[in-house]
Amino acid sequence: MHLDVNLTAAVTTFLTAFLVSAVSGKFIIPFLRRLKAGQTERDEGPKSHLKKTGTPNMGGLMILLGVTAACLLPFRGQSQSIPVLILTIGFGIIGFMDDYIKVVKKRSDGLSVLQKFALQIVVSLLFAFYVQKIHYVPLSMKIPFMSGNVLDLGVFNIPLMVFVIVATVNGTNFTDGVDGLASCVTIAVAVFFVIAAAAAASSVAMTGTAMIGALMGFLLYNAYPAKVFMGDTGSLALGGFVAGMAYMLRLPLFILIVGFIYVIEVVSVIIQVTWFRRTGGKRFFRMAPIHHHFELGGWSEVRVVAVFTIVTAVLGALAILAL
């Protein structure tokens, strides 16, 4: 199979996003510190996480800057990357509002659940409109391991799309509790990059290299011990990005494979809560989302990140076979 990639453009996009993201950290991190943007960790996490208090979050701004700059550079303003950016920046803004309220009001909960979901649905609908009316990308989905088959729910495609996007974004958000899980997203994006290149969807592929570069710029500062966290600004933006890239390729069902880690994060919370209610107070996992379960079982955060990243890579390989 030919991967149809303008290698020079891919590399230039990667480097641009990396540089913008990495250099912006030099300005954004001190700024966030001055904002006293210290994260107030909720009491729910393992105690070892309390040491994170004081490290600024909202580092997702670096990622947003890097990926936007690389995609919008004159020589790179390709139309297919615009809807992905809409979803990324839209969710980034929702995350930023959430983070900002936490910081300014010194409250740990940010936006209300209702506010969050309402905003998320608005951004998702904007994306659905843009994709269908401007780019004529159908909302029906290809089915993994059944090439040629398509899932088309007609008028229900849009509610399904909103559900997929919101679920992906909130899965990413759950996963953010562990340092360096950006590396997991990096691999997921790399898989979608390969798929985009194989589908000759070069502007979608370029959007992928831009995100990989931006994530690496961020990881420079986020590597343990983290100088900055991405916050909801980053994790919502990443979720939006992955969902957007998947939809441009008509492969949202593949998120279940490539984003398996997000899926088990969300599902583990649902199981935990349901089990807790059903049994009148028993826990299914030591703690949910499931990365806390592993940490309390003795895994270091680094091991959690490494294993999650490798699992993503292996499932990503399977996803490519499932095309």
Added chain:
Amino acid sequence: MHLDVNLTAAVTTFLTAFLVSAVSGKFIIPFLRRLKAGQTERDEGPKSHLKKTGTPNMGGLMILLGVTAACLLPFRGQSQSIPVLILTIGFGIIGFMDDYIKVVKKRSDGLSVLQKFALQIVVSLLFAFYVQKIHYVPLSMKIPFMSGNVLDLGVFNIPLMVFVIVATVNGTNFTDGVDGLASCVTIAVAVFFVIAAAAAASSVAMTGTAMIGALMGFLLYNAYPAKVFMGDTGSLALGGFVAGMAYMLRLPLFILIVGFIYVIEVVSVIIQVTWFRRTGGKRFFRMAPIHHHFELGGWSEVRVVAVFTIVTAVLGALAILAL
């Protein structure tokens, strides 16, 4: 530019190597433990490394098994991967001898320097012979940023090749002192994979995906806190692999870019020793190789690995531009 890759074969190779490497760990690690293959850390490293005593090394065996199995599978026995395997396994055996002597004789130094270099030169010459006489790959080298130009030293190509291989291998070996630097090699191999795919050298590219899979299988156990180290078995094999892949693509000079981390590891030792002698006892770095310098400056091992990996990715992108 078209990347000419059989995506299905690439993914199958990756998964095979990953599975063999990961599953073999279940058997090899307990075996190494029984062998009392505890690593005796030299006193030279920072004190925080002393805790590593007791963790078995020689985990490189897992990598060797994974990459060999994936390359030699019936449907994958492509000729161009054979010389790369010769170099990888040859150096792996030298590393294994070194590790084994350390373990059995409970001595910390293993093979003598003379023995090591003699064996390394023999393996390098075997590779040179095989590549020239069986595969007719010329030993002259393409020059980065000067496409079309070739460095051809005639009869001196072979000594230069031996020097490049031995230097690469020993650079990798220096770098092994830090957990998880396998992730650095993973990126370097990925870059050579892209270059091989762009050059339509598909069997060399497949060798790359095999190595990436094998490394990920190994990383499952090597992630902090490590259950196994690759030892010299692994680090020499990896050095041989990178040098072999580079030579098959006629790009050994690109090792200086993609393997920049190895270069600065070696160069930092040379600078340190020279400076120490010249100044009559002063140190240029806090400690050499240079990763110790950063660790003593307050970087965690995780940060060293992350930064080194990202630097490799960025330089790898530049190397692709330099084709």
